[in-house]
Amino acid sequence: MADSSSVDLNKLRKLAGIDEIKSDGEQSPVSGVIGTDKAEYQRKHNIRPGTEEWFKLWFARPRLTGENPQPKK
Helix, strand or coil: CCCHHHHHHHHHHHHHCCCCECCCCCECCCCHHHHHHHHHHHHHCCCCCCCHHHHHHHHCCHHHHCCCCCCCC
């Protein structure tokens, strides 16, 4: 049986969204791969920080809203 501290830590990681791979196979939003892809897309399409397009790229939640944060891809 696992001790309560490891169970609590695992629960906290899951609640914070920093588990390495989610149960549905999607990568954690903290993953460097996702951030790197978005940064490359941002440079390629000359998207400037603070613009509506930039906020959509970095903060869109396609699984919740169905929007496409990278429409030029």
